[in-house]
Amino acid sequence: MIGQAAKLWAEALGSVIDGEFDVLTKADAAQLRQDAAEAPDGTRIVTLYDRTDHQRATPLLVLTVGKTDDVTIDARQLRKFLAQ
Incomplete structure (x- = not known):
């Protein structure tokens, strides 16, 4: 029962994140910071x-x-x- 509840919470959280946010990997975020720092x-x-x-x-x-x-x-x- 607890395992099933945790799975449902994880699925709900994943759905909210996918629906409301653009998710970046840490590598992508680091690259964006580096690109911004190297701007003219x-x-x-x-x-x-x-x-x-x-x-x-x-x-x-x-x-x-x-x-x-x-x-x-x-x-x-x-x-x-x-x-x-």
Whole structure:
């Protein structure tokens, strides 16, 4: 009985992950990071949205990540984000 319940939970979890997320292997993620770091200026923009903002119309926070993985952010934007 417990083994069957665990199997059902695993199948349900797998279904949710497959339906809601794009799954990357660690190797793929590492390659994407390396490619971004080797970009001409190495700058990446990371935009955070609320999960209910399906149209991605209102960003909560925008981070500029440099080649050294240092993050630059507008202090006003950070205060606004923290006040929510």
